[in-house]
Amino acid sequence: MTAIVSPPRSSLALAVADRGSAVLTVAEMVVAEQAIFDTGVSVDALMQRAGEGAGQMIWRIGGTTPTLVLCGPGNNGGDGYVIAEFLRAKGVRVTVAALSEPRTDAARHARARFGGKTTMFDEVEPATQVVDCLFGSGLTRPLDGAVWHRFAELVGQARRSFAIDLPSGADADRAVWLNEPLRFDHVLALGAWKYAHLLEPVASDCGALSLIEIGVDTEAARVRRIARPSIVAPDARSHKYRRGLVAVLVGAMPGAALLAAHAAQGAGAGYVKLIGAGDPPPQLPADIVWQRTDGAGSVAEALQDSRIGTVVVGPGLGRDNQARVLLETALACPHPLIVDADALHLLPGYFASLKGRGAPVLLTPHQGEFDVLAGETGADAINKVARAEALARTLDTFVLYKGADTVIAAPDGRAVIADRRYSWLSVAGTGDVLAGCMAARLAGHAQPFDAMTEAGWLHDRAAHIAGPAFSALQLANALPQALETCLER
Numbered sequence: 425m426t427a428i429v430s431p432p433r434s435s436l437a438l439a440v441a442d443r444g445s446a447v448l449t450v451a452e453m454v455v456a457e458q459a460i461f462d463t464g465v466s467v468d469a470l471m472q473r474a475g476e477g478a479g480q481m482i483w484r485i486g487g488t489t490p491t492l493v494l495c496g497p498g499n500n501g502g503d504g505y506v507i508a509e510f511l512r513a514k515g516v517r518v519t520v521a522a523l524s525e526p527r528t529d530a531a532r533h534a535r536a537r538f539g540g541k542t543t544m545f546d547e548v549e550p551a552t553q554v555v556d557c558l559f560g561s562g563l564t565r566p567l568d569g570a571v572w573h574r575f576a577e578l579v580g581q582a583r584r585s586f587a588i589d590l591p592s593g594a595d596a597d598r599a600v601w602l603n604e605p606l607r608f609d610h611v612l613a614l615g616a617w618k619y620a621h622l623l624e625p626v627a628s629d630c631g632a633l634s635l636i637e638i639g640v641d642t643e644a645a646r647v648r649r650i651a652r653p654s655i656v657a658p659d660a661r662s663h664k665y666r667r668g669l670v671a672v673l674v675g676a677m678p679g680a681a682l683l684a685a686h687a688a689q690g691a692g693a694g695y696v697k698l699i700g701a702g703d704p705p706p707q708l709p710a711d712i713v714w715q716r717t718d719g720a721g722s723v724a725e726a727l728q729d730s731r732i733g734t735v736v737v738g739p740g741l742g743r744d745n746q747a748r749v750l751l752e753t754a755l756a757c758p759h760p761l762i763v764d765a766d767a768l769h770l771l772p773g774y775f776a777s778l779k780g781r782g783a784p785v786l787l788t789p790h791q792g793e794f795d796v797l798a799g800e801t802g803a804d805a806i807n808k809v810a811r812a813e814a815l816a817r818t819l820d821t822f823v824l825y826k827g828a829d830t831v832i833a834a835p836d837g838r839a840v841i842a843d844r845r846y847s848w849l850s851v852a853g854t855g856d857v858l859a860g861c862m863a864a865r866l867a868g869h870a871q872p873f874d875a876m877t878e879a880g881w882l883h884d885r886a887a888h889i890a891g892p893a894f895s896a897l898q899l900a901n902a903l904p905q906a907l908e909t910c911l912e913r
Contacts, residue, residue, distance in 0.1 A: 445635060446645030447809075447841060448616040449597050450561055456615065456640045467530040470638060471499060475506020475534070477636040478588055478612045482507065482555065483514055485610065486584060490517040492551035494578065495535075495542075496558035496592070497524045502531030503588050503614070504557025505538045512540050521548035523558055523571065546574060554582040556608070560589035561596035561618050572603045579606055589614045590621070591629065599623035599807045607631065615640035617649055619807050622843035623829045647809060650832075650842040652885075653878040655692075655910040667694025668733040668867025671715075671759075672860070673723070673741070673750050674700030680740030680765065680856045683896050685712050687860030688736075690903030691882060692868055699726050720749045727757035733867025735759045738767030738788075739856040748773075755781070760866055762786045764859040768793040778819050784872040787819070788859055790826040809839050822872045824862070826855065830880055834873045842880040846887040853896025858883045861903060882906045 448456065460470055482491070493508040495501035505520065512518045520542045526532040535542070556579065559567075567575065572593065579585045585608045590596050593603040596618040611630040613621055615638045620626040658667055670688040674681045678698070682705060685696045689711070697713035698704070704714035717723045727735060737754040741747045743766050751767050755777040761784070763771055768789050778785055789797055798815050805811045812825040812833035825831040830842040862879035866872060883899075885906035890898045 446616045446642030447647040471502050471530045474614045474638045475503045479507040479510030488516050489553040491553045493520045493555045495522050497527040500557050500560030502534040505534035509538045521545045550581040553584045556587040558592035566602040585609045587611045594620045594626045596620045622841045647839045650840050653910050664694035665731045669695040670863045670867050671732050672736040676742030677740030678705040683856040684739045684860030686900040687857040688864040691861040691864035693864035723753045732759045734863040736762045736863045738764030741766040760784050764788045785821040788824045824876050832876045840877050845884050849887050857900045
């Protein structure tokens with residue numbers, strides 16, 4: 425067996441994993457690369473930069489593991505020849521399998537610079553480590569059946585697999601598999617993230633993600649991958665109202681509203697109150713205020729308090745006539761509003777109330793709730809981001825579209841993808857916690873898009889802190905520790 429030697433880490437600095445970087449469509453990536461070419465950089469030079477950056481990451485992870493590089497006919501295949509030559513120069517035993525002859529000048533030049541032997545794709549034997557450079561992010565139709573079958577065999581039999589830019593067989597923009605799903609250990613994105621890296625169902629098959637910097641300018645990108653927020657601690661002049669007063673409306677099931685209130689406390693609110701009819705629930709802690717109301721007029725009066733920073737309606741609201749009255753009252757109040765859970769199912773009857781509302785409205789739908797809200801809106805959109813953007817634009821609201829690939833969208837077209845969320849979040853009550861967390865962040869600084877992004881990150885981080893098989897209350901109790909990791913020092 426060939427010995428596997430790991431290279432010194434200090435020499436490998438080109439590949440990074442930047443969780444706050446841009447997400448581009450294939451067309452946007454073409455424009456970004458053209459901007460590089462316009463500065464005088466040649467296609468060959470950019471290919472060399474990309475291939476060497478990817479080669480360094482593969483060398484860093486795999487050392488001298490015998491490696492099979494699968495090269496397609498386009499520039500993704502050209503990247504493969506550069507990678508193969510980089511690894512060969514490091515002493516790696518490299519085999520290149522070509523699907524066909526190169527069809528671009530840059531790929532032909534890269535192949536000419538490769539000092540090893542190239543064999544045909546259908547003749548090559550499996551290897552310990554395989555690198556997929558067949559098609560990358562440019563594919564829009566399924567691979568031929570025989571090619572796909574052999575490709576899947578080679579990837580499946582390898583001990584470690586890499587895909588360069590994107591696994592072949594996936595559609596970069598639509599974030600769907602064009603052939604059967606195929607799992608990779610590592611995907612090395614070139615220049616910027618693509619939608620398929622972060623959105624399901626492809627994202628779950630991408631394994632570890634790394635971004636290879638190639639000099640692409642993504643400063644103006646409207647869609648980004650979520651990053652850990654930087655949160656400023658209260659200063660010496662802060663008081664409970666300046667920190668943010670969160671008011672949660674209580675409906676048929678007060679326990680859900682109470683979870684949202686707990687979360688608002690843990691996410692930094694200075695004052696949290698529940699507004700509801702009758703006596704408070706027996707489990708109400710002493711540090712959450714119960715404001716008793718009697719009828720819609722009483723609720724409306726309570727919501728006129730100018731000190732309120734955010735109102736939450738929906739957790740445990742119910743869907744009866746009383747729930748509709750509470751939603752109508754909330755929509756008429758002058759404060760920023762978070763609409764969650766049951767209230768989302770009732771909201772289509774009140775879309776007119778969203779237009780021209782002075783204070784922002786933030787919606788938090790999961791898939792079923794999104795379908796209720798969207799109807800045909802965005803039905804032709806290419807992916808989940810585009811659907812969320814369409815809903816935000818149509819309703820003039822901010823949207824947090826929940827799921828393993830949560831998408832946060834603003835009506836002005838900005839979006840953030842919070843990918844790979846902790847799977848243990850799939851438990852009842854975690855949505856109530858997210859609504860309360862969001863309310864605290866919104867009440868504290870009143871920037872809706874930032875509040876949603878901060879809450880999305882804190883929610884996932886708190887889940888990791890709580891560990892496996894937590895309850896929603898345990899998740900809320902982990903928020904202060906999650907918040908601490910974001911404080912500016």
